[in-house]
Amino acid sequence: MRSTRRTPRRTTLRTAAVVVGAAAVLAVPVGSAFADSSAGAPVAPVIVRLADGAVAKVYKTGPNRFEADIFAGSTKLDTLVSRGGGVAYGRTDGLRVVLQPNGGVTSWMEGGEKSRPKPKAQAPAPVRVVMPDGRIAKLVDGAAGGERAVISLRGGEVLGTIDLRHPSAVHDGWTYELVRDGERVKFVVIDGRGGGSGWVYDFGSGKLVETYGAGAGAGVRAGAGSGGLR
Structure with a gap:
């Protein structure tokens, strides 16, 4: 009788390495390597090299069931099931390993891009406005307290601050206001001693967008209950 020798089927593993900063992410699809297991043929473990040089020996132990033994040299570190x-997760000395439902393995080292602090968004620089009374207003946007205006003398001495919670203040007969106009904020300066003339500035750019004389009104008025500068 003639005997036929079957050449063992060879499976080639393809490893995709994705390097992000200092973290190497290794993703290995190994599900196809277990194709013969459904027919009852014995299947050797699939060996996967992990991000830190350790290896995972992956077995198919039943329908929809995989196990991965994690080794560093001859030392067994962990077993994922x-x-x-379901997905199984493992963590050993900074090595993170994920065993996927199809037997695929992903690994990466902590301390790379995922753990780096993200740069903080820088707040816009204040807009400087020289007001008709000779004082300076610095319009600050994007700060923790929201929009605010810092009123100071030319020499730099700060007289006080207004914001949208305390939007109006009076100093030496001059009124300073923050007025919300839809989605925009405007900065308004009113000369209370000179008959009520007013100047309206765009908060974002500091540009003068409107002026009005005594009694004109033009849709801008001093807020009720104005207090002293804080």
Whole structure:
């Protein structure tokens, strides 16, 4: 009788390495390597090299069930089990390993891009406005307290601050206001001693967008209950 020798099927593993900063992410699809297991043929473990040089020996131990033994040299560090379509996670000395429901393995090292602090967004620089009374207003946007205006003398001495919670203040007969106009904020300066003339500035740019004389009104008025500068 002639005997036929079957050449063992060879499976080639393809490893995709994605380097992000100092973290190497290795993703290995190994589900196809277990294709013969459903027919009852014994299947050797699939060996996957992990991000820190350790290895994972991946076995298919049943329908929708995979196990991965993690080794550093001859030392077994951990065993991950994925069953019923679930994902298994492992962590050892900064190495993170994920066993996927199809037997695929992903690994990366902590301390790379994921753990780096993200640069903080820088707030816009204040807009400087020289007001008709000779004083200076610095219009500050994007700060923790929201829009605010810092009123000071030319020499730099700060007289006080107004914001949208305390939008109006009076100093030496001059009124300073923050007025919300839809989605925009305007900065208004009113000369109370000179008959009520007013100057309206765009908060974002500091540009003068409107002026009005005594009694004109033009849709801008001093807020009720104005207090002293804080």
